[in-house]
Amino acid sequence: MTKNGAKSLMEAFRQAPYRLTGHGPRTVGVLKEALQDIDDGRDSDMYGKGEVIEAFQQKMAAVLGKEAAVFFPSGTMAQQIALRVWCDRKGVRKVAYHPLCHLEIHEEDGLKRLHHIEPVLLADSGRLIGLEDVTGLKEDIGCLLLELPQRELGGELPAYETLKAISAYCREKGIPLHLDGARLFEILPYYGKTAAEVSELFDSVYLSFYKGLGGVAGAILAGSRDFMAETVPWKRRYGGDLISLYPYILSADYYYEQRSSCMEQYYREARELAALFNECHPAVSTRPPVPVSNMFHVHLRAPKEKLEAMLAGLYEETGIGMTGWVAEKDGHVSSFEISVGDQYGRIPKEELREAFRKLGLRLSALQQAD
Amino acid sequence: MTKNGAKSLMEAFRQAPYRLTGHGPRTVGVLKEALQDIDDGRDSDMYGKGEVIEAFQQKMAAVLGKEAAVFFPSGTMAQQIALRVWCDRKGVRKVAYHPLCHLEIHEEDGLKRLHHIEPVLLADSGRLIGLEDVTGLKEDIGCLLLELPQRELGGELPAYETLKAISAYCREKGIPLHLDGARLFEILPYYGKTAAEVSELFDSVYLSFYKGLGGVAGAILAGSRDFMAETVPWKRRYGGDLISLYPYILSADYYYEQRSSCMEQYYREARELAALFNECHPAVSTRPPVPVSNMFHVHLRAPKEKLEAMLAGLYEETGIGMTGWVAEKDGHVSSFEISVGDQYGRIPKEELREAFRKLGLRLSALQQAD
Structure with a gap:
């Protein structure tokens, strides 16, 4: 039942003419569009060399205000390697990060199994890392990783002053500071900073091209030249030094050019959309209540299976898909993630308001049926 | 001088209207051709799931006669993981392979640095692994890796009877046998076997899509379901479980369909071409003397720098590029690799013979100038 419910929700979401979240389906067309104006005769990169990869790495290094950047097939690979290099430099096999860090929950313990690096978990799964968590560190660590925004907390962000204070403390103490900036561009409008200004607080920075930028895959890691x-060499050890990474590089560059300037719009629209959720029914709330990037989480006091069935019907009735996937928080509360992209702005406002009115009615009906 | 020589040789090779080796330049057009008949709306794979990846994995498992197959971004990643899993199963952190194995010379010691697996080197850098090397093994190993053909030895192959004997011995002794089959399709005409017949001798098999098949990148690892x-999970730990691998999968499938049936032709042409080298001048010989796949190495008694300058001039005069890259064996002998692909068959035979006649003359002139 759950499985069928989940499947039909994804199908209903995909079939809806409008969607609240994302840039649209991840299809081969995304790559073909990025390649359409690329000359057939343009050379591939070759094992990390060649104009296509070197030029993009230089461009991204400049955007991030770092001396050098390397393109990796994935952020998982890039970040593990960054932490390994920092740990080797410090001669310490420990790094500090948040309990909901990508490395802790989504990578099958790659950092531990491949590098025998153990994490020191800062803060807790309900809140962000603060300055006091860092100054209270009792152990020697090879690196501190901060994720901005903290994806698993709905994309929350620390105050910029807190970031600056953590950065200053780390520099004073000689602790390398790494940015999991998978969604770095998405937070710039809230902070009112450039990518280079935020990156300046960090010693190494990772950036993803398939989150808010909507590319095919791939990541940049940037830092000092040395x-x-x-x-x-670690990229080669991992088998990430592919003979050709250009399918990801060219699409990363294309969608970077297309969407890095849209983040202000996505951020504004995310606040508008979060308000629609928060106002539609008392059983609905968002985290954060007012988004600080293009993303937020929606929490609903409704059991997952009933919610999925209700939402699938709602999409069919209104033509607006809200999410393709619902997570169970506990038996009574469900949640899903919204990442505002190109899709949201295409929805006629009248139909949007009507969809939220109907969401409220259906949630009331669901509660009465209980 | 060397660097300029090397650069101008590659340029001269690329500018030549005809080429002895390869399928043509590795350009974006290679990917665009593979995508041209793919529907824009076709779904991406998603972290190893979805029709595009699952169907191709099943197809390749069937081709290799194995229960299951997994697509990896690279052979480096696939093979390290295969060896790690075999070692974990046996509880032994040693594997046996040839001193010129890809893992030993091209992967920055990834196997050692990431897994603390140490190699036992069999045979020596001048010859293939034979049955007696395997039966003479004194140590417990987690896995034995054989590379067919042995690329760094010009693509030499053991007799099929030797392979069968090694396989039978390993099964008797409970030693897992892994095939580095980066160029598996390329050896099938010589053995007169199917891919499944060769793979049946091995417990796990790796296959590359950008060697003789000429795809963009990517690898298949196949074996039993368990x-x-x-x-x-290791693919995820490595950061190889990308959200989208379809650029590599679709091109792998496209060029597999286009070229897996051409291997007989490439093999026949490689023998023809090796004969032209062997007959053109006494200072030239090939390894093997008669190729057993589409590849061989050319050895020339001539110093690298002089040879490069001579070849660049030859390409310009004849319109036929022979290689873009020359290796120095020692001060007096140079070598390069030939992998016969689509390019060779396009050369008019008359011009081909003329180019080899001129190669012989230029080599004589080079020797007289010394």
């Missing part, structure tokens, strides 16, 4: 040079 | 299931 630090990045140490990551390159 | 073995392959153990490799999947």
